[in-house]
Amino acid sequence: MKLVVTEKNNAAQRIAELLGVKKPKSDKVYNTPVYRFERDGEEWVSIGLRGHILEPDFVPTITYKRNKGWLATPDDGASYKVDIPSFLPKPPFKTKRKPFLADGVAIGGSWKMDALPYLVYAPIQKNPKEKDIIRSLKNLAKKADDIIIATDFDREGELIGSDALSCIREVNTTAPVSRARYSALIKPEITHAFENLVELDMNLAHAGESRQEIDLIWGAVLTRYLTIVKFAGYGNVRSSGRVQTPTLALIVERERERMAFVPEDYWVIKAKFSDGIEPFEATHKEGRFKTQEAADAVMNAVNGAQFGTVSGIEKRKRTVSAPTPFNTTGLMAAAAAEGLSPARTMRLAESLYMAGYTSYPRVDNTVYPSSFDLPAMVKTLSEVPAYEPYCRQLLAKGTLTPTRGKQESTDHPPIVPMQAASPDKLQPAEWKLYNLIARRFLATLSDAAVIEGTKVSVDVNDETFITRGDVVVKPGFRAIYPYGAKKDTILPQLNEGQQVDFLGATCEQKQTEPPARYSQGKLIQEMEKLGLGTKATRHSIIDRLYNVKYIQNDPIEPSQLGIAVCDALGRFAPQITSPGMTAELEKDMNQIADGDKTQKEVVDLSRDILNDVLKELMPHSEEVASALGDAVAADAYVGTCPKCGKDLQMRASNKTKSMFIGCSGWPECDVTYPLPKGKVEVVEEKCPVCGMPQIKVTAFRSKPRVQCIDPNCDSNQEPDVIVGACKACAEKGLDKKLIAQRNPRTLKRFIRCENYEECGVSYPLPQHGELKATEEVCPDCGAPMVIVTTGRGPWKLCPNFDCPGKEKEEGAEDKKAPAKRTTRKTATKKTTRKTSK
DNA sequence: GCAAGGTC
Numbered sequence: 001m002k003l004v005v006t007e008k009n010n011a012a013q014r015i016a017e018l019l020g021v022k023k024p025k026s027d028k029v030y031n032t033p034v035y036r037f038e039r040d041g042e043e044w045v046s047i048g049l050r051g052h053i054l055e056p057d058f059v060p061t062i063t064y065k066r067n068k069g070w071l072a073t074p075d076d077g078a079s080y081k082v083d084i085p086s087f088l089p090k091p092p093f094k095t096k097r098k099p100f101l102a103d104g105v106a107i108g109g110s111w112k113m114d115a116l117p118y119l120v121y122a123p124i125q126k127n128p129k130e131k132d133i134i135r136s137l138k139n140l141a142k143k144a145d146d147i148i149i150a151t152d153f154d155r156e157g158e159l160i161g162s163d164a165l166s167c168i169r170e171v172n173t174t175a176p177v178s179r180a181r182y183s184a185l186i187k188p189e190i191t192h193a194f195e196n197l198v199e200l201d202m203n204l205a206h207a208g209e210s211r212q213e214i215d216l217i218w219g220a221v222l223t224r225y226l227t228i229v230k231f232a233g234y235g236n237v238r239s240s241g242r243v244q245t246p247t248l249a250l251i252v253e254r255e256r257e258r259m260a261f262v263p264e265d266y267w268v269i270k271a272k273f274s275d276g277i278e279p280f281e282a283t284h285k286e287g288r289f290k291t292q293e294a295a296d297a298v299m300n301a302v303n304g305a306q307f308g309t310v311s312g313i314e315k316r317k318r319t320v321s322a323p324t325p326f327n328t329t330g331l332m333a334a335a336a337a338e339g340l341s342p343a344r345t346m347r348l349a350e351s352l353y354m355a356g357y358t359s360y361p362r363v364d365n366t367v368y369p370s371s372f373d374l375p376a377m378v379k380t381l382s383e384v385p386a387y388e389p390y391c392r393q394l395l396a397k398g399t400l401t402p403t404r405g406k407q408e409s410t411d412h413p414p415i416v417p418m419q420a421a422s423p424d425k426l427q428p429a430e431w432k433l434y435n436l437i438a439r440r441f442l443a444t445l446s447d448a449a450v451i452e453g454t455k456v457s458v459d460v461n462d463e464t465f466i467t468r469g470d471v472v473v474k475p476g477f478r479a480i481y482p483y484g485a486k487k488d489t490i491l492p493q494l495n496e497g498q499q500v501d502f503l504g505a506t507c508e509q510k511q512t513e514p515p516a517r518y519s520q521g522k523l524i525q526e527m528e529k530l531g532l533g534t535k536a537t538r539h540s541i542i543d544r545l546y547n548v549k550y551i552q553n554d555p556i557e558p559s560q561l562g563i564a565v566c567d568a569l570g571r572f573a574p575q576i577t578s579p580g581m582t583a584e585l586e587k588d589m590n591q592i593a594d595g596d597k598t599q600k601e602v603v604d605l606s607r608d609i610l611n612d613v614l615k616e617l618m619p620h621s622e623e624v625a626s627a628l629g630d631a632v633a634a635d636a637y638v639g640t641c642p643k644c645g646k647d648l649q650m651r652a653s654n655k656t657k658s659m660f661i662g663c664s665g666w667p668e669c670d671v672t673y674p675l676p677k678g679k680v681e682v683v684e685e686k687c688p689v690c691g692m693p694q695i696k697v698t699a700f701r702s703k704p705r706v707q708c709i710d711p712n713c714d715s716n717q718e719p720d721v722i723v724g725a726c727k728a729c730a731e732k733g734l735d736k737k738l739i740a741q742r743n744p745r746t747l748k749r750f751i752r753c754e755n756y757e758e759c760g761v762s763y764p765l766p767q768h769g770e771l772k773a774t775e776e777v778c779p780d781c782g783a784p785m786v787i788v789t790t791g792r793g794p795w796k797l798c799p800n801f802d803c804p805g806k807e808k809e810e811g812a813e814d815k816k817a818p819a820k821r822t823t824r825k826t827a828t829k830k831t832t833r834k835t836s837k
Numbered sequence: 838g839c840a841a842g843g844t845c
Contacts, residue, residue, distance in 0.1 A: 056840095215842080224838090
C-alpha cells in the first residue's frame with residue numbers, strides 16, 4: 001500500500017480524486033478522514049495532517065550530576081548531556097532568595113528570574129500536538145510499503161513532512177520515502193509531481209526547525225522576563241517575539257512622529273460657478289494659503305464679482321498601466337477595498353484553492369512563470385458568460401503580454417483562476433473573490449487605460465480658480481477590471497473666453513495633519529515590506545498585540561504599556577525590536593537549506609546573542625518594572641477620587657472579570673462606579689455638570705456617546721416614565737402602574753410594577769436611547785408598548801421577553817435558521833428591530 | 838501563563 005501524507009485534509013481528498021482511476025473511497029482511521037483509491041493496479045491511501053503535528057517546547061527538567069555534568073530529562077526517552085555554558089553557576093546555587101535550583105532542576109516550565117539564564121540554553125524536545133492524527137498516521141504507516149510526503153511546497157511544508165516522517169519511522173523503519181512537489185491542486189500539476197517524485201529536503205526542514213527553536217527561545221525568555229519583572233496577576237502576560245515586537249515598534253514609532261508633529265494653519269479658497277446650465281466648483285490656484293492675510297486679499301479681490309472668464313482649457317491624455325499579478329498582499333489589499341477583511345479573504349482564498357478554482361493563495365511572487373499557457377487559461381475563463389466577450393477580444397489580439405510585478409520568485413505562481421466558476425456554484429463571498437481574481441488575471445493581459453484629464457482655469461478679477469475633470473477615452477483593462485477606478489468627473493462643456501456666473505467664494509481655515517496612524521490593512525502591507533511574519537500569520541500577530549493590550553482602536557494606536565514595553569526592549573534588547581532579526585534569520589535559514597551551515601550552529605549562536613541581551617536586561621529590572629507599572633497605571637487612569645484624592649482606575653472584577661471604575665486607594669477607600677456595556681474610553685473633558693471624568697461608550701452597533709461616570713450626576717438622571725398599567729394587578733382589582741426606571745447603582749434600565757414585591761411583573765428594556773410611553777398595549781400579551789429612539793431612529797416594541805407574539809416570530813425564523821437559541825438580550829434586540837416602524 | 842507557523 002502506498003501512503004500519501006498531505007498538509008491538510010482537503011488536499012488529501014483532492015489528490016485522491018486526481019490520482020485515482022475511480023472515485024476514491026472516503027474512510028476513517030480513528031476519526032481522521034482518509035481516502036483510499038487505486039492507481040496503476042496498486043492500492044493507495046491519502047491522509048491529511050492539520051499543519052504542524054509536533055510542537056517544540058523546552059525539556060521540562062535538567063539535572064546536574066557532579067561527575068556527569070548537566071543532563072536533560074525529556075518527557076520520554078533516556079536523558080542526555082546538555083551544553084550549559086560553564087559561566088552559569090552549578091548547584092548548589094547561592095542566591096539571595098531561597099535556592100531555586102536543586103538537583104533536579106525545573107527550567108522548562110519555570111517562570112522565575114533565576115531560571116531565565118538557563119532557559120536560554122535549555123534543550124528543546126518535540127511534543128505531539130495533534131495526538132489523534134499522529135495515531136491515525138502511525139496506524140496507516142505500519143501497513144505502508146511506500147510513503148509519499150505531499151505537504152505544501154514551501155519551507156514549513158518540508159518541516160511538517162519531516163515531522164510526519166519521524167512519527168512514521170517510529171512504527172515503520174523500512175518503507176522507502178519520497179516527496180511530491182506541486183503548487184496547484186490540478187490534474188497536470190499533481191500527476192507531474194507524482195510521476196517525478198523527489199527526496200525530502202532535510203536541510204530545508206532543518207532550516208524550518210531552527211526558525212521554530214529561535215522563535216521559542218527568544219519569545220519565551222523575553223515574555224517570561226517582561227511578565228515576571230512586574231507581575232500583574234495571572235492572565236496578564238506581557239509578550240514579546242521576533243515578529244510581534246518589531247510590529248509593535250512600527251506602531252509606537254508612528255505615534256512618536258505624530259506627537260512630534262507641529263500642525264500648521266493654512267487656508268483654502270473655493271469658488272462656485274455656473275455656465276447657466278449646471279454649477280461647478282473650483283479651487284484657487286494657490287491651493288494652500290500660508291497666511292490669512294494672503295487668503296483675505298484674494299477674498300477681497302473677488303468680493304462682489306458677478307462673472308468669471310474661462311481663461312484656459314488644457315486637455316491631457318494619460319495612460320494608466322494594467323495592474324500586476326496578484327500575490328497574497330495584493331489580493332488582500334484589493335479585497336479590502338471590496339469590504340473583505342484580510343482574515344476573511346484568506347479563508348475564502350483557501351477554500352477556492354481547495355476546490356480547484358484558484359491557485360495556491362499564499363505567495364509572494366508577482367510574475368507569471370513562462371510555463372503558463374496564457375491563451376489556454378483565457379479560453380478556460382471564457383466559459384464564464386460574463387467574461388466571454390472580453391476573453392474573445394483578448395484572444396483576437398494574438399500574443400498576450402502579461403504585466404509583471406516587482407517581486408519575483410519561483411515557489412508558487414501568482415494567484416490566478418484555474419477553472420471557470422459560476423455564481424450558483426459558489427457562496428456569494430467566494431464568488432466575489434473569485435470574480436476579483438479572475439478579472440485581475442484578465443486585466444494583467446490587457447492594454448493600459450487611457451484617460452483624458454481636463455484642467456479648466458476661470459479668472460475672477462485676475463484671481464485664477466482651477467477645476468479638473470477626468471474621462472476614460474480608451475478603457476483597456478478597465479473594461480474587465482472596474483475595481484478601484486474613480487468615477488469620471490465630467491465638467492460642463494466650456495470654451496476658452498466664455499463668461500460664467502460667479503456664485504461666490506468661501507475661505508476655509510485648515511491645519512496640516514500629522515502622519516496617519518496605521519490601519520490594519522496598511523500595517524499588514526508594511527509588515528510584508530519588512531519581511532515580518534507570513535501571509536498566513538500577519539493578521540493573527542496584530543490580533544495578539546490587541547489581546548495583550550499593547551495596542552488599541554483601528555486605526556491602531558499604542559497603549560502606554562505598549563510604548564513602555566517597546567522602550568524597555570529598545571534600550572536593553574534592541575535586536576528584538578527591529579525587523580533585522582527576521583532578515584538575519586532568513587539568511588541563516590537559506591544557508592542551512594543550502595547546506596552551508598547547520599541548524600545547531602545557527603541556534604547556538606542565537607542563544608549566545610540572547611544570553612548577552614539578558615545580561616543587559618537583568619541588572620535593569622527595577623527600572624523596567626517601574627516603567628511598566630507606571631504605564632499600566634496610566635492606561636487605567638480615569639481621574640481623581642472625590643473622596644480620598646487618589647487615582648480612579650479602570651479595573652476588572654476579580655470574580656466576574658467585568659470592568660468597573662475603582663479607587664486605587666482600595667481597600668482603604670471604597671469608591672467605585674459602574675461601567676455600561678460596550679467599549680469604554682476615558683475622554684479628556686470633564687463633566688460640565690459635576691466636574692467628574694467622562695467616558696465615551698460605544699455599545700454594539702450604536703453610535704458612541706459621552707457620559708459622566710457618576711450615575712448620580714444630574715446629567716445621568718432620567719425621569720422615571722410611567723408606561724402603562726400592570727395587567728396582573730388589574731386582574732386582582734388593583735390599580736398599579738408600570739414604571740420604566742434605572743437601577744441607580746448599575747444603571748440598568750427596565751420596567752417594573754410599583755407593586756413588584758407582590759406581582760413580580762418586570763420587563764427588560766434596551767439600555768440606550770430615549771424612551772417614550774405609548775397609549776397602546778401589545779395585542780399578543782397586553783404589555784404596554786414603548787418607543788425607544790436611538791441614533792437609528794425610533795422603534796416601537798413590546799418589552800415582554802416572553803410575549804407569545806415573539807414566539808410566533810422566532811418560530812418562523814427557526815424554520816429558516818434552526819437551532820439558533822439566542823440569549824435574552826439579542827432575542828429582545830432581534831424583535832425590536834422587527835417591530836420597528 | 839511564553840513564539841510563530843501551519844490548519845479548522
